[in-house]
Amino acid sequence: MKTLALSALILALTLTACNPGPKTSTYAATLSPASEVPAVTATATGDATLTLNEDTKTATLSGSVSGLSGDLMMAHIHGPAAVGSNAGVLFMLDLTNTSAAKTATIKNKDAIITLTDAQITDLKAGKYYVNVHTAANAGGEARGQLLLK
Numbered sequence: 001m002k003t004l005a006l007s008a009l010i011l012a013l014t015l016t017a018c019n020p021g022p023k024t025s026t027y028a029a030t031l032s033p034a035s036e037v038p039a040v041t042a043t044a045t046g047d048a049t050l051t052l053n054e055d056t057k058t059a060t061l062s063g064s065v066s067g068l069s070g071d072l073m074m075a076h077i078h079g080p081a082a083v084g085s086n087a088g089v090l091f092m093l094d095l096t097n098t099s100a101a102k103t104a105t106i107k108n109k110d111a112i113i114t115l116t117d118a119q120i121t122d123l124k125a126g127k128y129y130v131n132v133h134t135a136a137n138a139g140g141e142a143r144g145q146l147l148l149k
């Protein structure tokens, strides 16, 4: 009977090891006016976290910004570009303003972000960034590079 229990335990451990679930990686961005290219003078700060499911090649993003000069007008993931250079919009982000406190939350606009293999390569290389836009800083009030955590 002990042998049977031990066999069951070994089988359970083997199955666990062979079935680790989806392979995910996480990317974090710290948003600041100083990271804009060129840098802007503003008090906005924020953060964003992107979680990539490498099996399904899909991602979700969530984050928040505060200290904005006014309502957040737009928020995007831009790329591919390294720190210090700019690139076009890749993915629209959904935003919710909390006007009184000049804060907003951001998240993926579509239900899920779907990436190509080339886009995943760029993301992993740190070439994607989050940029939030206000009326006062239409080109971007706070930016943060999405970097592997």
Ligand SMILES: [Cu+2]
Pocket: 074, 075, 076, 077, 078, 089, 131, 132, 133
């Ligand atoms: Cu943008």
